Amino acid sequence: MADLTPIPLPVLINRMFRELEAKKSAFHLPRFKFAKAAAGRDLSTSIFGRRAATPFGPAAGPHTQLAQNIVLSWLAGGRVIELKTVQVLDHLEIARPCIDMETVGFNIEWSQELSLQQSLEEYVKATMLIEMAKAEGFAPGLEDTVIDMSVGYDLDGIRSDKVRAFIAGMKDASTVIERLRPQIPEAYARFRDLAFPTCISDSVTISTFHGCPPSEIEAIAGHLMAEEGLDVVVKLNPTLLGKADLNALLHNKLGYTDLVVPDATFEKDAKWGDVKGIVSRLGELADKLGRGFGVKFSNTLLVHNHKQFFPAGTGEMYLSGPPLHVLAIELVDRFRAEFGDRFPISFSAGIDVGNFADTVALGLKPVSVCTDLLKGAGYGKGAEYIADLADRLAEVEASDLDTYALKAFGLAGAALDDLDLPAERKAKLAAALETGEDLREAAGPDFDAWVSAARLRNTAHYAARVRADRRYSRPEVDNPPRRTGVALALLDCETCGKCVNVCPNDAIFRYPLSQEPVVTAVLQPGPGMVVGETQPVTRAQQIGIFADVCNRCGNCDVTCPETGGPFARKANLFGSASSLDDAPDRDGLAIERTAMGLRLHVRDDGRRFTIEDDGTRLTCNGGGFDLSIDPVSPEATVGTSDSPVDIGRLILFARIARAVTAPTIVTYANAAFD
Structure with a gap:
């Protein structure tokens, strides 16, 4: 099990602002890829009366669990941040790997990997970092941000003291903020007096998950509105289409005949008739309480696991990506045929740059993304979403999203x-x-009704279009990421950076390493040193993993052209000796700065030891040896060992430690030294 260890706020601040100064990037996202406001185009939307500068954001999932993930999503243009679902069971063991983006999208990840207290603190840290970014002028014109909680999965858990304390902390985070405020490093003391928002969120999306009884869904939503005073969105499942209609779309229309939804899922999930009643009653309750209520389409789709990617014994997995887009849009169309434009609808299913602007034209808000951000340029795609939406508004000469809804598909007249x-x-x-003419001015009091009518027309039009669009159908030949068949090693690979881009946790980084060859020198307890051939270092840039925030989800392995998985084969860097010790099944090193130089806490092939590096010699002990090594002349090693020791490898660890803490680069390691 790979447990996440949140990065302390001072390290995150040092990392973000040092990197901006040194590399014009933040958490590996280049500044030129930060989202920008479009002159003359208002992309804002309203989420239960709260202004969000764009309708775009990350869906609840791997991009919204850790503080740096959330900040990355914000820098990329996400202004409605759907936080990862939390529940009372906050010490889960989730099988690894858990994310498979080889073709469409599958996962077995479903809940938070942090304790509720850790989750609260991560969300507070994220909002503080976002306020610091605003203060530095990162996103002029795109400041307004809405953060939405997500909770599950049963009423008893949500009523528990732990979950209620989490919700209370999200509504009033002043205690956490004041505890964190003094931790802002002296170099950034200018941020200590910022008026950080104390209400992180007062809206919630209920993750009903698969098999949640209809009565439970209604009771949870009612409790959160009445007892917690929250605006509520209920996330609904694709199985609402019913077995016959879902399979007709998935199998017959889209060609995904290998994806089979278990019959029990249709039996357990809420039916369309159930949801009609639930939505009507909850809408009335929301009106009575003065709260907001809406729905979300859609949850992932539970299917039988027919692949070999996930751990043995994984019987089911969750579908995302292009085919889910068609299913979810079909549900939006049916829902609006029933309820019109009465209830706000948020949307997340197979969104990419090619369909984002079209989906926004339906009046859905937010339109959030997960699968597409786990591929290609990752967070770097966000600015493309925003720019493309602005371009679409310009094409139809719309100044805001409501006018865009009227004009996007040419259906305003109809x-x-x-x-x-x-x-x-x-x-x-x-x-x-x-x-x-200016349609808002021309329509006056009739404008909103006209926009609503256009949204309904747009929805029916778009649903018919996506059903017929071959881009959502299964291709005749799958096109998985390129593989070379070359096995990954600790050093050297294509260094293509694909793994860096797709890591949702910003755990993977490049670092420069001198191309001095690695000496093969093994100290034997009896005959002494045996020096073999040197191994070349062929790449000036290497790949490292910051292990504290790597949960071994497997996404880098899917993307990497070589085999073995960067998370498993590359140097794993831990933030502290304690986090290294908390991961006994994982080799790696933690680095401390001492008065004499660097101290390395290392586990290699299960052997735990330390290396003291004073810049001239290495003092290594533990793991059955006590050695003094000259990095230049390894044959001059002195000391004792009760088993063979690869002296060249010890020297390599010291070289890596010096490289990742060098003042010329920015990593989580050297950001921790202040």
């Missing part, structure tokens, strides 16, 4: 037929549409 207005009034609005 939508007039759905309004209960006098014929002469409709004719006047149609003329305004033709002459390019």
Whole structure:
């Protein structure tokens, strides 16, 4: 099991601002890929009366668990941050690997990997870092941000003292903020007096998960509105389509005949009739309480595991990506056919740059992303979403998202037929549409109704379009990431950086290493030193893993052209000796700065030892040996050992430690030294 160890706030601050100064990037996201406001285009939306500068954001999942993930999502343009689902069971063991993005998207990850207290602190740290970024002028015109909680999975758990304390802390985080405020490093003391928002979130998305009884869904939502005073969104499952219709789309229309939903899932999940009643009653309750209520489409789709990627014995997995987009849009269409535009709908299913702007045109908010950010440029795609949406508004000469909804698909004229207005009034609005007048001004009090009618027309139009769009169908030949068949090693690989981009936790980094060959020198207890051939270092840049925030999800392994997985084969760097000791099944090193130089805490092939590096010699002990090594002349090693020791490897560890803490680069390791 790979447990996450949150990075302390001072380290995150040092890392972010040092990297910005040295490399014009933050957490590996280049500054030129930070989202930018579009002149003359208002991309903002309202989430239960709260302004979000864009309708884009990360979905609840691997991108919204740790503080640096959330900040990365924000820098990329996410202004509605859906936090990872938390529950009362906060010490889970989740099988690894858990994320498979080889073709579409599958995962077996479903809940938080931190304690509830750790989760609360991560979310507070993230909002503090975002406020610091705003203060430095990172996103002029795109400041407004909405953060949404996600909780599950049963009423008893949500009523527990632990979950209620978490919710209370999210509504009023002043205690946590004041505890963290003094930790802001002296070099950034200018941020200590910022007015950090004390309410992190007062809205929540309920993750009903698969098999949650309809009565339980309603009871959870009612409790959160009435007892916790929260605005509530209920996330619904694709199985609402029913077995026959879902399979007709998934198998017959899209061609994913190998994806089989267990019959028991349809039996246990809420049915359409159940949801109609639940939504109507919860809508009435929300009106009575003065709270907001909406729905989300959709949860992932539970299917039989027919692949070999996940650990043996994994019987089921969750589908995401392109095919889920079609299923979820179908549900949006059906929901609006039933309820019109009465309830706000948030959306996350197979969103990518190619369909984001179209989906926004349906009036869905937010439109959030997960699978697409786990591929290719990762967080770097965010600015493309924002830029493409701005371009689409410009194409139809829309200044805001409501006007864009009217014009996006050319259905504003047809939508007039759905309004209960006098014929002469409709004719006047149609003329305004033709002459390019300001539609908001022309429609006046009828504008909102016109926009709602257009959203409904857009939804039916888009649902029909995606059903027929071959881009969502299974390709005749799968096109998985390129593989070379070369086995990864501790040093040297293609250094393509794909693993860096797709890691949701910012755990993977590049570091420069001198191309001095690695000496093969083994000290034998009896005959002494045996010096063999040197191994070349062929790459000036190497790949490392910051183990504290690597949960071995497997996504880097899927993306890497070589075999073995960067998380398993590359140098694993721990933030402290204690976090190294807490991962006894994982080799790696933790680095401390001492008065004499560096102290390395190392586990290699299960053997635990320390290396003191004073810049001229290495003093190594533990693991059955006590040695003094000259890194230049390893044959001059003196000391004792009760078993063979690879002296060249010890020297290599020292070289890596010096490299990742060098002042010329920025890593979590040297950010911890202040």
